[in-house]
Amino acid sequence: MAVSQAERAPLQEEHSRPDRGGRGALGLPMATALVMGNIVGIGIFLLPAEMAGFGTVSLVAFALVSLGAVALAAVFGRLAARLPAPGGPYAYARAAFGDFTGFWIAWSFWITTWAGIAGIAVAWTGYANHFLGWESTEGRAAVALAGVWIPAMINLLGVRVMGAIQVISTIAKFVPLVLVAVIGLFFIDPANYGPFNATGGSLLTAVSMAGAVLLFVYSGVESASVAAEKVRDPRRNVGRATVIGTLACSAVYLLCLVSMMGVVPSQELAGSRAPFALAADTMFGGVFWGSAVALMAVVSGLGAMNGWMMVVAEMPMAAARDGLFPRFLDRVNRRGVPHTGVLAGAVMASLVIIGNFYGAADAFRSIVLLATFTSVVPYFFSACAQLYWLATGARPVSAARLAVDAVLAALALLFSLWMVIGAGAEATFQGVIIMLLGVPIYTVVKARRERERASGGVDAASAGGPVASAVE
Numbered sequence: 001m002a003v004s005q006a007e008r009a010p011l012q013e014e015h016s017r018p019d020r021g022g023r024g025a026l027g028l029p030m031a032t033a034l035v036m037g038n039i040v041g042i043g044i045f046l047l048p049a050e051m052a053g054f055g056t057v058s059l060v061a062f063a064l065v066s067l068g069a070v071a072l073a074a075v076f077g078r079l080a081a082r083l084p085a086p087g088g089p090y091a092y093a094r095a096a097f098g099d100f101t102g103f104w105i106a107w108s109f110w111i112t113t114w115a116g117i118a119g120i121a122v123a124w125t126g127y128a129n130h131f132l133g134w135e136s137t138e139g140r141a142a143v144a145l146a147g148v149w150i151p152a153m154i155n156l157l158g159v160r161v162m163g164a165i166q167v168i169s170t171i172a173k174f175v176p177l178v179l180v181a182v183i184g185l186f187f188i189d190p191a192n193y194g195p196f197n198a199t200g201g202s203l204l205t206a207v208s209m210a211g212a213v214l215l216f217v218y219s220g221v222e223s224a225s226v227a228a229e230k231v232r233d234p235r236r237n238v239g240r241a242t243v244i245g246t247l248a249c250s251a252v253y254l255l256c257l258v259s260m261m262g263v264v265p266s267q268e269l270a271g272s273r274a275p276f277a278l279a280a281d282t283m284f285g286g287v288f289w290g291s292a293v294a295l296m297a298v299v300s301g302l303g304a305m306n307g308w309m310m311v312v313a314e315m316p317m318a319a320a321r322d323g324l325f326p327r328f329l330d331r332v333n334r335r336g337v338p339h340t341g342v343l344a345g346a347v348m349a350s351l352v353i354i355g356n357f358y359g360a361a362d363a364f365r366s367i368v369l370l371a372t373f374t375s376v377v378p379y380f381f382s383a384c385a386q387l388y389w390l391a392t393g394a395r396p397v398s399a400a401r402l403a404v405d406a407v408l409a410a411l412a413l414l415f416s417l418w419m420v421i422g423a424g425a426e427a428t429f430q431g432v433i434i435m436l437l438g439v440p441i442y443t444v445v446k447a448r449r450e451r452e453r454a455s456g457g458v459d460a461a462s463a464g465g466p467v468a469s470a471v472e
Contacts, residue, residue: 026159026163026227026230026231026232027231027232027237028232028237028240028241029167030163030164030166030167031224031227031231031232031237031238031240031241032224032240032241032244032245033163033166033167033170033245034163034166034223034224034227034241034245034307034310035220035221035223035224035241035242035244035245035246036170036174036245036248036249037166037169037170037220037303037304037306037307039217039218039219039220039221039223039245039246039249040170040174040177040217040249040252040253040300040304044177044217044252044253044256044300045123045127045274045275045276045297045300045301046123046126046273046275047213047214047217047253047256047257047275048256048257048260048261048264048269048275048276048279049269049270049271049272049273049275050213051210051213051214051257051261052194052198052261052264052266052267052269052270052275053198053199053270054197054198054199054206054209054210055194055195055196055197055198055199055206055266056193056194056195056196056261057196057197057198057199057203057206057207057210058210058214058257059257059258060207061206061207061208061210061211061214062210062214062253062254062257064207064211065211065214065215065218065415066218066250066253066254067411067415068215068411068412068415068416068418068419069215069218069221069246069250070243070246070247070250071408071411071412071415072221072222072246072379072382072383072412072415073221073242073243073245073246073247074239074243074408075382075383075386075405075408075409075412076088076221076222076224076225076238076239076242076382077238077239077240077242077243078239078386078401078405078408079092079225079382079385079386080224080225080228080234080235080238080239080242081235081236081238081239082389083095084228084234084235084238085228085229085318086226086227086228086229086230086314086315086317086318087106087226087228087314087315087318087319088109088222088225088226088227088228088315088378088382089105089109089222089225089226089315089378089379089381089382090102090105090106090109090226090315090318090319090378091228091318092381092382092385092386093105093378093381093382093384093385094322094324095385096384096385096388096389097381097384097385097388099322099324099446100442101381102319102322102324103319103324103325103438103442104377104435104438104439104442105377105378105381106315106316106318106319106324106325107435107438107441107442108374108375108377108378108431108435108438109226109315109374109375109377109378110312110315110316110345111370111371111374111431111434111435112219112371112374112375112378113308113311113312113315113345114312114345114346114348114349114352115349115352115367115370115371115374116219116308116367116371116375117148117305117308117309117312117345117346117349118144118148118349118350118352118353118356118367119367119368119371120147120301120304120305120308121144121145121147121148121301121305121349121353122144122353122356122357122367123301124143124144124147124297124298124301124302124305125140125143125144125147126273126274127274127277127294127297127298127301128143128147128298128301129143129273130274130277130290130291130294131291131294131295131298137357140357141353141354141357144353144357145350145353145354147301147302147305148305148346148349148350148353149346149350150302150305151302151305151306151308151309152309152342152343152345152346154306154309155306155309155310155313155337155342156333156335156337156339156342157335157337158335158336158337159230159310159335159336159337162306162307162309162310165303165306166303166306166307168303169299169300169302169303169306170303172296172299172300172303174252177252177256177276177296177300178252178255180259180276180279180280180293181252181255181256181259181260182255182259183283184259184260184262184263184279184283185255185258185259185262187262187263187282187283188258188259188262188263189262189263190262191265192261192262192263192264192265192266192269193261193262193266194265194266194267195266198266208418208421208422209422209424210422211418211419211422212368212369212372212419212422212423212424212427213368213369213372215372215375215376215419215422217253218246218249219371219372219375220304220307220308220311221242221245221246222242222378222379222382223242223307223311224237224238224241224242224245225238225242226311226314226315227310227311227314229314229318230310230314256276259279260275260276260279263279263282263283264278264279264282274290274293274294274297276293276294276296276297277290277291277293277294277297278290279293280292280293309342309345309346310342312341312342312345312349313329313337313338313339313340313341313342313344313345314338314341316329316338316341316344317329317330317332317338317341323445323446323449324442324445324446325445326441326445328340329341329344352367366427369423369424369426369427370423370427370430370431372419372422372423372427373419373420373423373427373428373430373431374431374434374435376416376417376419376420376423377416377431377435379412379415379416379419380413380416380417380420382412383409383410383412383413383416384413386405386408386409386412387406387409387410387413390402390405390406390409
């Protein structure tokens with residue numbers, strides 16, 4: 001639907017705000033490392049065990065999800081070129097469809113980020129406990145909480161420190177990860193792959209369920225667009241970082257799945273909390289190589305949570321600047337870090353971890369499916385925004401790329417719908433309830449803004465933020 005000029009809060013130009021200490025700090029390598037580090041977190045180290053439970057049909061799901069992820073990456077790249085504002089999916093939804101849609105997308109994505117951090121932390125405990133051995137419920141919860149708060153403290157030191165650690169952790173995990181997966185190709189036994197469809201249900205259901213879990217390990221494809229304000233030359237580099245990072249991760253994922261599922265018998269792999277360490281021990285014998293892989297997974301998980309801690313604060317900050325989220329989320333420390341957003345995200349992730357360790361039977365799967373549902377809502381609206389601008393010409397559209405952009409946006413939209421189905425009824429129900437809880441918050445924030453505007457405390461020009469510079 002069209003959005004009137006009055007509904008689009010006037011936004012200041014992106015570079016009109018004072019430098020907060022992080023603008024343009026991430027060049028193409030760091031932006032690509034942010035995307036890759038957020039996509040390839042701890043999920044890949046648990047993924048073979050999760051996929052073994054579905055059977056080799058998971059490789060079919062992988063191909064379909066990878067196609068959808070690449071389509072999403074291309075769409076985010078094009079959207080960032082048209083609208084290089086912080087907030088990513090939030091910015092696109094608000095610019096195309098107005099304040100309420102923008103708020104709901106920001107709210108949904110915020111849920112995704114802290115739920116995703118919690119999911120990474122839960123999976124991370126399996127590898128951290130390879131060394132610690134804290135297998136009680138209390139011990140595992142304590143390890144997971146440490147995995148959340150260490151990256152939070154790193155983020156509070158500033159975007160340059162966070163970016164440097166992200167590059168180091170990305171290199172540290174990718175090189176040995178690829179090496180182990182490549183070596184594993186020489187140890188494959190076809191009998192280890194097990195049945196094609198191990199779920200006992202229909203093929204479509206198995207593919208959809210496996211796809212929903214797989215989408216979690218692709219979460220992060222939008223990271224560079226969310227942090228566009230921190231990326232140097234965002235019109236060019238956000239798209240490049242997103243596509244390069246997604247393609248590289250797809251190749252690594254495929255290699256790892258094929259290798260690990262062929263090295264360890266499917267039933268044994270499905271029951272493992274540290275499948276890569278198990279595969280390394282199976283290939284080489286002893287415990288040294290398994291410990292080395294577990295250490296790699298620990299570094300990978302910390303790097304992923306480090307990157308997500310940045311993202312969990314960026315979108316709420318953009319929405320707070322535009323008057324759609326509570327103002328305290330726009331506060332930054334002297335290093336330019338939205339510290340209240342980082343701390344709020346860490347607190348919410350901690351609550352999810354505690355709730356799931358003492359409630360759900362399968363904490364990782366429960367968190368993953370919830371995060372999958374809430375993540376595809378922003379993806380869906382981002383694809384819709386792209387189609388809206390392609391159809392109306394409201395944003396710059398290249399005639400030469402019109403057909404390609406339209407096809408990619410349509411694929412991303414259909415992919416998002418499919419992932420909602422794959423997330424399942426329980427995760428969808430939980431996600432809808434949590435999203436609806438955001439509506440009263442929007443009501444209170446909007447009412448306060450309207451009162452201030454009516455009293456002269458806030459004028460139309462100051463109500464907006466960097467996101468709206470792209471609306472005009």
